[in-house]
Amino acid sequence: MFRRFAFRTLSAAAGLALGLTLSTAAAPAALDVNVGAQKVVNGVPVAKCNASAKSALTSVLGNALEIGTGDTGEWKGTASPDSSGNSFGAGAIHCYPLDDGYVVTFTCAAQVPPNADTASAICDKLTAAFGSGR
């Protein structure tokens, strides 16, 4: 009697948990793009921007690639892939030299869900990790 009651209780709990799980998994994925911060740093060479960009992308997304040949200042990072090799978040940092310093911009994209961070959150993290850029 008790075993039957326990079995039914466990079955009901498992069914409810499965139902709740499935009911929350149906949210459609959406592309999210953020035009992040733009900063001008005076009195510092653009090489420092490149170093900070690489460091920020690596710390936030796990990798950093400078697009093109040489010191282009065009940096990209992608979020860690899932078990299928798909990545659902990315960030770009653009460095450009000025007469006395440089200008840097942050641009990010994410597919939410499944990515935990929105594009805005990724850009905020990159901006914070970039720091003062000095």
Next chain:
Amino acid sequence: MNAGPRQKAAILAAAFGLAVVWGAPAHAAVDLSVGIRHVSDTGSLSDCSAKARESLGAFLAPATESHPGEWLAVSKNGIAGTPTAAATVRCYGLSKGYVVTFTCAVQLPDNPYTADALCLDVAHTFYGGAVSVLPPIPTPTPIPTGCSTVNLVGTWVDDNKPGLTFTMDLTGNVTDSDGVSGNWGLRGNTVTLTYYGNHTLTLSADGKHMRGDGYSLTRKC
């Protein structure tokens, strides 16, 4: 506008950068294109902004300016009902002329073209160059209206509790009239209803009733 040596170098570097990344198939669900930068020795920030708005608008919905010289545009809704492509054009005024960067993102596989293809077209429209025809974005599947019997989309009434109704949508969601949600699936005439547990029901031949596992629902036309 003729390109100066500085411009040519920038364009060449960008083109080479694109060539490097072009060969890699885009497996990522989010595909981000980075690397196209253009420097103009003439023109103002407002000139850049005008061209940014125009070049984005040639391929995407009307662009919006978040800060002076910084533009974002998204595509029309894709098959899931949300935009699947977006591009940013960011202008910065220099002592002479301006510098502008192009960054694009698409959601794969829903979007029919890559982020690189979009960015190249936007950039070429901005400063000149060959423009490719981008495939059209598939339109969202319209939600059937009336009493369509090809799927379960629509409103169903519980025969045992006439005040209780279920709304089933195209993405497989079920919501009852009390706000409780679940999911539905249909294979042949077998309905899987996840609602306070999993239930298996049978859809009638005329598509207007489903019964089983204690449930009896009738389609409301």
